[in-house]
Amino acid sequence: MNKYSLRISGRHHDQLRRHLFPGDGLEAVAFALCGRNRTDEEHIFTVHKVVPVAYADCDRTPISVTWPTEALAAILDDARRQGLAVMKFHSHPEFFERFSKLDDESDAETFASVSAWLDDGEPHGSAVMLPDGRVFGRAMTEGGEQAFSSVTVAGDKLSFWYQPGDCDPDFDGKLAAQLQLFGSGTTARLRRLRIGVVGCSGTGSFVVELLGRLAVGELVLIDDDRVEDRNLNRIVNAGERHVGEYKVDVLKRAVEAMGLGTKVDAIPRNLYDPVCVKKIAHCDVVFGCMDTAEGRHLLNRIAAFYVQPYFDLGVHLLADGEGGIDEASGVVHYLQPGGSSLFGRRAYTLEEVRAEGLRRTDPEAFQAERKAGYIEGADEKSPPVASLNCTIAGIAVNEFLSRLHPFRSCDPRDCDVVRFNFMETLTTKESAPEECPLLAPHVGRGDVEPLLGWSSLSMREVEP
Numbered sequence: 062m063n064k065y066s067l068r069i070s071g072r073h074h075d076q077l078r079r080h081l082f083p084g085d086g087l088e089a090v091a092f093a094l095c096g097r098n099r100t101d102e103e104h105i106f107t108v109h110k111v112v113p114v115a116y117a118d119c120d121r122t123p124i125s126v127t128w129p130t131e132a133l134a135a136i137l138d139d140a141r142r143q144g145l146a147v148m149k150f151h152s153h154p155e156f157f158e159r160f161s162k163l164d165d166e167s168d169a170e171t172f173a174s175v176s177a178w179l180d181d182g183e184p185h186g187s188a189v190m191l192p193d194g195r196v197f198g199r200a201m202t203e204g205g206e207q208a209f210s211s212v213t214v215a216g217d218k219l220s221f222w223y224q225p226g227d228c229d230p231d232f233d234g235k236l237a238a239q240l241q242l243f244g245s246g247t248t249a250r251l252r253r254l255r256i257g258v259v260g261c262s263g264t265g266s267f268v269v270e271l272l273g274r275l276a277v278g279e280l281v282l283i284d285d286d287r288v289e290d291r292n293l294n295r296i297v298n299a300g301e302r303h304v305g306e307y308k309v310d311v312l313k314r315a316v317e318a319m320g321l322g323t324k325v326d327a328i329p330r331n332l333y334d335p336v337c338v339k340k341i342a343h344c345d346v347v348f349g350c351m352d353t354a355e356g357r358h359l360l361n362r363i364a365a366f367y368v369q370p371y372f373d374l375g376v377h378l379l380a381d382g383e384g385g386i387d388e389a390s391g392v393v394h395y396l397q398p399g400g401s402s403l404f405g406r407r408a409y410t411l412e413e414v415r416a417e418g419l420r421r422t423d424p425e426a427f428q429a430e431r432k433a434g435y436i437e438g439a440d441e442k443s444p445p446v447a448s449l450n451c452t453i454a455g456i457a458v459n460e461f462l463s464r465l466h467p468f469r470s471c472d473p474r475d476c477d478v479v480r481f482n483f484m485e486t487l488t489t490k491e492s493a494p495e496e497c498p499l500l501a502p503h504v505g506r507g508d509v510e511p512l513l514g515w516s517s518l519s520m521r522e523v524e525p
């Protein structure tokens with residue numbers, strides 16, 4: 062492990078910004094309790110709870126702020142009890158883009174106390190917010206301090222800030238046109254991103270195709286299904302010779318053959334495998350391209366625990382039983398940590414989640430229930446149509462791009478849900494700002510045992 066980074070939800074970022082910049086030009090301070098996402102190469106802090114320090118308790122000037130030790134003591138018990146990291150945030154109202162000498166002294170003292178009190182041998186952190194909302198920071202470890210390699214905010218907009226001088230990836234001639242279309246800023250950002258796509262069939266294969274053409278840095282593909290004859294009509298890049306292969310392997314080769322330098326991690330497993338949960342948790346952005354309520358329920362939870370922006374796709378076709386269709390529609394949900402959830406938006410019901418879980422874990426019991434008529438329609442599969450899937454995939458990737466590098470005229474808050482009605486050729490958009498009470502307590506909680514607080518995901522069950 063040699064890198065540290067920080068993820069903040071849009072709501073926590075707003076809360077910090079309001080407190081750190083009250084408009085008087087003086088520095089302010091807040092603490093945050095953070096979860097941890099440990100991977101082989103990175104230790105990611107995820108903001109779980111913001112604890113502002115009252116202005117009246119601080120000594121504030123335009124270039125310094127001090128606070129009473131009680132402010133820190135108040136959160137250390139929570140940090141210890143829940144194994145959370147302590148992150149100190151303060152403001153630099155005069156746009157000073159580095160830690161000052163005063164900061165160095167203050168951090169040395171603060172984090173010596175934190176380490177002494179928690180005695181956990183774990184890294185904690187210190188971050189600075191600038192008046193334009195940008196954040197930079199550093200991990201405070203036993204071995205010294207280390208600058209965050211990235212700070213990200215998953216809100217209405219997606220912000221990714223990297224180390225100065227560390228954001229100039231190599232571009233070759235193939236990407237020149239894209240540099241001009243969306244601007245070099247967008248292409249550079251895409252190049253740095255690791256994006257997870259869960260579900261690599263009808264809509265997922267088109268999403269993968271588009272993200273590959275955008276030359277994102279890395280794709281993590283999750284799907285445990287193999288290509289079959291019956292789905293050749295809807296998986297882009299799959300052909301007759303691929304029948305029997307894992308879909309993720311076929312798409313991996315297709316993306317690599319594009320020659321745009323995208324790395325692909327193909328994982329032929331179900332998302333309910335703890336290895337997949339951790340792989341997806343490491344991604345900067347996730348796309349859900351599943352036709353199951355259970356998978357979407359899980360992915361929404363992962364994205365909350367690990368502070369990730371989540372784009373969810375669905376296509377719905379309803380046959381009229383006489384060879385025609387009653388309904389053909391598609392939907393793209395954008396879900397941000399701390400915001401509303403798919404469940405809250407009624408994208409599925411808990412009964413569907415339960416039924417699908419039963420089908421996955423106990424097929425015999427599922428069949429028995431189904432015969433008894435308890436589960437309505439759980440066995441139905443919408444007939445696939447490639448052009449519809451392609452349209453919805455395009456809407457989803459555009460939604461992602463517009464939040465990464467805002468280019469459209471409407472407010473992103475009005476586009477939490479984008480629906481396309483193929484019967485009427487009608488696009489509609491909706492706002493869905495209500496916080497999900499089920500997921501809100503878990504935002505930024507990071508790694509817990511068992512994973513996501515669900516005993517069915519215990520890492521101990523995993524083979525080494």
Ligand SMILES: [Zn+2]
Nearest residue numbers: 151153161164
């Ligand atoms: Zn400072």
